[in-house]
Amino acid sequence: MGLKVGQKAPDFTLPSHLGQKVTLSELRGHNVVLAFFPMAWTPV
C-alpha cells in the first residue's frame, strides 16, 4: 500500500487479538499505537 509518515492513515476495521473489531476512525481524537502481528499458531 506504500504508507508514509505524514499521510492520513486509511480507515479500516479489523479483528483485534481479543477477537473484537477495531475501527481506526472510532479512535479519532486519541493517539493510537497499532501493532500488526501474526497470532501464535496461525499461518498468517
Next chain:
Amino acid sequence: LRSKEGRSERALFLIDKDGIIRYIDIHDIDDQPDNEVLLAELRRIDPQAAAAATRRAAVEAVEKVDLPHGGIVMYCNNWCPACKKARAWLGARNLPYREVDVPNTPGAADQVRLWANGNVTTPTFDIDGTILVDFNEQKLEEALKQANLLK
C-alpha cells in the same frame, strides 16, 4: 506479514489525534523494540499529554506517601533563610506546627512541586489543606485566621 524472505514480521504504527501517521516500524517478529522507543515517539507527538501523564504519575506517587496533614505543616529544610524566619514568626505567636524536612522525607519534594508549579519552594505551608507557597507574613496570618488557628 511476511518479509520477502518469508519470515514473520510485526508492523507498528503511531497515528495521532488527527489520524495522521507519525511513525512506522516494520521489523522481524523476533526484533520487538523496547516499549520506551514507542513511548518516546508518543511524547514527541503529544508533549502536552506526556506532561499530563507525568503529572498524574507524580500525583499517584505523592498519594502513596504518608505526609502529615492538619493544623500547620511547614515544608522546609534546615538551611533556607525564609524557613528560619517562618519558624521565628510561628514561635513568637506560640503556634504549634509540624515540620517536614523536604530533602530527607521521601515524596515531600514531589508534593511541594505539585503545589508550587514545579518548584521545590521552601517554606511551603499546608494549613488544614490550604496551601501557601513561600513565607509571606500577611498571607500566612490570613490563612491561619481563616482556619481558626490564629485570632
